[in-house]
Amino acid sequence: QVQLVESGGGLVQPGGSLRLSCAASGIRFSIYGMGWYRQAPGKQRELVATITSGGRTTYVDSVKGRFTISRDNAKNTMYLQMNTLKPEDTAVYYCYTFGPGYWGQGTQVTVSS
Numbered sequence: 341q342v343q344l345v346e347s348g349g350g351l352v353q354p355g356g357s358l359r360l361s362c363a364a365s366g367i368r369f370s371i372y373g374m375g376w377y378r379q380a381p382g383k384q385r386e387l388v389a390t391i392t393s394g395g396r397t398t399y400v401d402s403v404k405g406r407f408t409i410s411r412d413n414a415k416n417t418m419y420l421q422m423n424t425l426k427p428e429d430t431a432v433y434y435c436y437t438f439g440p441g442y443w444g445q446g447t448q449v450t451v452s453s
Contacts, residue, residue, distance in 0.1 A: 363417050
């Protein structure tokens with residue numbers, strides 16, 4: 341049974357940081373590209389960052405220089421380090437496996453003073 345479990349979300353003040361994790365099980369994690377998406381209330385789901393099986397990364401312009409995606413294949417885990425958070429980063433963040441197309445359940449990130 342495939343599972344992607346996100347964690348690390350929460351409430352943070354503007355300018356703060358959070359690190360999200362996505363723990364995968366039931367799949368050959370190391371061979372797949374992975375991504376983080378987010379969905380804010382009333383908006384479409386947006387691709388935030390991707391990482392290939394080899395570690396190459398891409399980012400949406402709005403998070404470049406603030407977010408860092410990474411993976412640890414030995415731990416079957418992907419991460420999203422989010423720094424200098426802004427209120428517009430508030431959303432539910434989902435991890436995604438490219439190829440088989442698996443989604444996690446999402447973790448809420450709220451940036452507010």
